[in-house]
Amino acid sequence: MFASRHIFNACQRRAFSASAKQASKVTVLGGAGGIGQPLSLLMKLNPRVTELALYDIKGGPGVAADIGHINTKSNVTGYQPDADGLKKALTGSEIVLIPAGVPRKPGMTRDDLFNTNASIVRDLAKACADSCPDANILVISNPVNSTVPICAEIFKSKGVYNPKRLFGVTTLDVVRASRFISQHKGTDPADENITVVGGHSGVTIVPLLSQSGYSLSGKDLDDFVYRVQYGGDEVVKAKDGAGSATLSMAMAGARFAESLLKAAQGQKGVVEPTFVDSPLYKDQGIDFFSSKVELGPNGVEQIHEIGKITPEEQKLLDACLVDLKKNIAKGVEFVKQNP
Ligand code: NAD
Ligand code: LMR
Secondary structure (H helix, E strand, O other), X not given: OHHHHHHHHHHHHHHHHHHOOOOOEXXXXXXXXXXHHHHHHHHHHOOOOOEEEEEOOXXXXXXXXXXXXXXXXXXXXXXXXXXXXXXXXHOOOOEEEEOOOOOXXXXXXXXXXXXXXXXXXXXHHHHHHHHOOOOEEEEOOOOHHHHHHHHHHHHHHOOOOOHHHEEEOOHHHHHHHHHHHHHHHOOOHHHOOOEEEEOOOHHHEEXXXXXXXXXXXXXXXXXXXXXXXXXXXXXXXXXXXXXOOOHHHHHHHHHHHHHHHHHHOOOOOXXXXXXXXXXXXXXXXXXXXXEEEEEEOOEEEEEOOOOOOOHHHHHHHHHHHHHHHHHHHHHHHHHHHOO
């Protein structure tokens, strides 16, 4: 008992001394939700975070009081809509994670969430543009293919759009793809890092297995691709009406935030696939696309090309682009009609 506590404290101390270079405030909007709570917990355990602010329409202060007792150095504050709560949660923030909004129930697509979540994300984006225009905005709320363009349009309308600082979090697709291939091949998932490009729903999720040296074919390949594209549905079905992925998403969101923090603190070569304002398919009218992105102190440092892919992967990409274009246009149109 004593030994394990001693080891834990020693690890914590090492982590603190390695990282306490820079003050980093992280804000979670929707911090009392299914994703928000474990994500906030993981951010509290991250020694790079010095201040953690949780905002939710309900329950932010309670979750913050609970997490705030954990013996890491960061200060935790919780806010709700009264008394300028949102503004206080956002002011001074370097990273804003947005998992606010409703999750799917069985039988729904992510697009079915649009009617509810589009206005939630629009209003939160307005608050970010006003209170922390220079923060990195990490959008988790679905449908990501549309909510990211909604944020961009709001930031543009307020004259503070910085395409290098807006990210749709697609890390869960990469996490799943890496786990699923390790299950198939009997490898260590920690050694797997499968590239996934496109967007974050159904056929817009395109795993590029060949880039990791794998050459599945036939049913094996079809099953793998299907599982990555519809991994979210697997969880929605299993939760049977109680929501969608929360714990794996919290891990994925925390991983992406950690990558940004590392890059902001000067680490080079930090690369994550993420859905950003991208030049890759702009000539086809597609302004946002997820591919490998090198992160840096200014957010997006470099957007990687897709690279070499197989004819099968090209077919998946072609199908992706058709849906993605519609999803993006829907977000842009929403802000035009409902500014
Ligand atoms: P949830 O219902 O458990 O939690 C959502 C939280 O948002 C609730 O606490 C709610 O009070 C809060 N909220 C609602 N409106 C708000 C507002 N205007 N301001 C602040 N907070 C608000 O849902 P969840 O399971 O945490 O999922 C949240 C979203 O994340 C869903 O849209 C879901 O589809 C999406 N999601 C995305 C990914 C991804 O890979 N990007 C993965 C899983 C889930
Ligand atoms: C996921 O991929 O798990 C999320 O987008 C949630 C969902 O609705 O599937």
